[in-house]
Amino acid sequence: MALINKLSAIGNAIREKTGKTDLLTLDQMPQEIKGIETGSSDNYYDTFWNAFFENGERTDFSYAFYGSHWNDEIYPFDRTIKPINGANLMFAYANVSKVYNVDLSECTIGFSCQGSTIKEFGLIDCSKMASSSFAPFPTCRQLEYVEKIIFNRNIKFARTAFSNCDKLTHFIADGEIGSNFYIQYSPLLTTESVSSIISALIDLTGVTGQTIQFHANVKAKLTETQIASITSKNWTLA
Amino acid sequence: MEIKRYEQVVLIPDEGKYLYNETAQVISDKVFLGINANENEWIEITEEQKQEIEKQLNEELEVE
Numbered sequence: 357m358a359l360i361n362k363l364s365a366i367g368n369a370i371r372e373k374t375g376k377t378d379l380l381t382l383d384q385m386p387q388e389i390k391g392i393e394t395g396s397s398d399n400y401y402d403t404f405w406n407a408f409f410e411n412g413e414r415t416d417f418s419y420a421f422y423g424s425h426w427n428d429e430i431y432p433f434d435r436t437i438k439p440i441n442g443a444n445l446m447f448a449y450a451n452v453s454k455v456y457n458v459d460l461s462e463c464t465i466g467f468s469c470q471g472s473t474i475k476e477f478g479l480i481d482c483s484k485m486a487s488s489s490f491a492p493f494p495t496c497r498q499l500e501y502v503e504k505i506i507f508n509r510n511i512k513f514a515r516t517a518f519s520n521c522d523k524l525t526h527f528i529a530d531g532e533i534g535s536n537f538y539i540q541y542s543p544l545l546t547t548e549s550v551s552s553i554i555s556a557l558i559d560l561t562g563v564t565g566q567t568i569q570f571h572a573n574v575k576a577k578l579t580e581t582q583i584a585s586i587t588s589k590n591w592t593l594a
Numbered sequence: 595m596e597i598k599r600y601e602q603v604v605l606i607p608d609e610g611k612y613l614y615n616e617t618a619q620v621i622s623d624k625v626f627l628g629i630n631a632n633e634n635e636w637i638e639i640t641e642e643q644k645q646e647i648e649k650q651l652n653e654e655l656e657v658e
Binding site: 515536538540560561562565566567569572575583584586587588589590591592593594 | 598600602613615618619620622623624625626627628629630631651
């Protein structure tokens with residue numbers, strides 16, 4: 357095959373991949389090939405995630421990152437994820453370690469990271485959430501840090517809300533906690549975390565009381581003032 | 595200035611026993627009752643009963 361034919365074949369192969377139709381000079385060929393290797397500006401990464409997020413229109417993220425194949429290598433840390441009408445089991449069993457890019461401020465339905473390896477989680481704004489069995493971190497054995505959870509008084513917690521979170525140290529509660537609250541598996545909570553949880557308990561004087569259960573170690577360290585703060589609002593401390 | 599006076603009721607089970615509230619699904623070694631809470635919601639249970647109840651409650655924790 358004459359050299360010119362070989363070069364034409366190479367040029368055709370490049371044009372087939374790039375979709376361009378212009379004639380190529382020899383000088384242009386290396387750069388065009390490099391572009392094929394690394395992808396164009398609208399590359400495969402963006403194409404995939406744009407489709408995954410439905411070009412920014414996706415509102416239901418139930419099961420979105422479910423399963424151990426989701427890990428730190430492939431999880432989209434660089435995109436803000438905003439569930440609105442679905443976040444059920446969103447991170448269940450995922451092998452992701454840190455999540456700081458989820459905005460739940462508009463989410464009206466419960467959210468869960470059940471069984472995941474998440475170690476750190478950013479702000480969880482539950483102010484619009486309505487749940488009859490809210491369990492954000494059941495069996496999250498690696499969980500150490502939750503930046504803040506903003507509760508609303510209408511949320512009912514599952515007994516498994518923080519089950520087996522025995523490494524959880526920092527967890528700031530904000531907003532209003534209005535029903536039985538279970539954090540009995542976490543012996544390492546900081547003083548600041550415990551104080552924030554107590555402060556978030558709403559006043560139930562004159563209405564049906566609720567129960568808050570801390571780990572025995574945490575309960576043993578509560579001051580008389582803290583205990584009085586809890587029980588005077590008609591919360592039973594167990 | 596508001597002054598509140600109330601009696602803090604503390605439930606302490608007999609040695610070797612625990613306190614259980616079926617409604618709240620809570621087992622505890624010591625309970626500080628809320629100001630209007632009903633102590634009758636808490637019963638004393640043995641170690642054996644505790645293990646049985648925990649087994650039932652922990653079935654919820656089993657992963658799918």
